[in-house]
Amino acid sequence: SQHKNPIIEPRIVVSKVLNDETPFIPEMAAEIIEWSISRNIRVFIFVPDEEKLHKVYFYITEIMKCKSDLVQISTEKEKDGIAYFRKGICSILISSDLKDALLNFDNVNVIVMYSDCKFYTLSRLINLSAIAVEKNFNKFDTRQVLYVGSQESEEMSLAQKKIRYLNEVGWEKGYLKK
Numbered sequence: 001s002q003h004k005n006p007i008i009e010p011r012i013v014v015s016k017v018l019n020d021e022t023p024f025i026p027e028m029a030a031e032i033i034e035w036s037i038s039r040n041i042r043v044f045i046f047v048p049d050e051e052k053l054h055k056v057y058f059y060i061t062e063i064m065k066c067k068s069d070l071v072q073i074s075t076e077k078e079k080d081g082i083a084y085f086r087k088g089i090c091s092i093l094i095s096s097d098l099k100d101a102l103l104n105f106d107n108v109n110v111i112v113m114y115s116d117c118k119f120y121t122l123s124r125l126i127n128l129s130a131i132a133v134e135k136n137f138n139k140f141d142t143r144q145v146l147y148v149g150s151q152e153s154e155e156m157s158l159a160q161k162k163i164r165y166l167n168e169v170g171w172e173k174g175y176l177k178k
Helices: 027-038 050-063 080-087 098-102 122-130 154-172
Strands: 011-014 042-046 071-074 092-095 108-113 145-149
Touching (some): 027 042, 042 098, 050 092, 098 122, 108 122, 122 154
Parallel strands (some): 042 108
């Protein structure tokens, strides 16, 4: 029988500053980005729309000083970034296209920015978390999923609880690796 790995349980990061017009990424999310890059783990950042995509891109390249060739974007129209990301040419992908979540990725951490937006339904949040499932499980290098919002929405806390429940049921039934 095939044993699967658990869905990574998301951590919720709340930052009141996220509501402002200025580009911003909370410190914990910025640290996950930097830590991931230092360990050759790629980072998949989801945003609800293209305006926020450009804010996040600006923050990562200008404020955090990540080299722009490490950062790509993916929108419904602009698909070069996802191709580079899948080939491992870039380390960070900022995407506003939910279809990107349907593709398979190895070795990624996931950050869902503005995750309290109505755009993120319960099932979307769970699907985005599932991207980070570890194919080659290594206890010393666990994957990260962050939901980053200006407040904790009901969908965010429900997604976290549901993922925890799905994993518990999976372990009890022997479907998941311990």
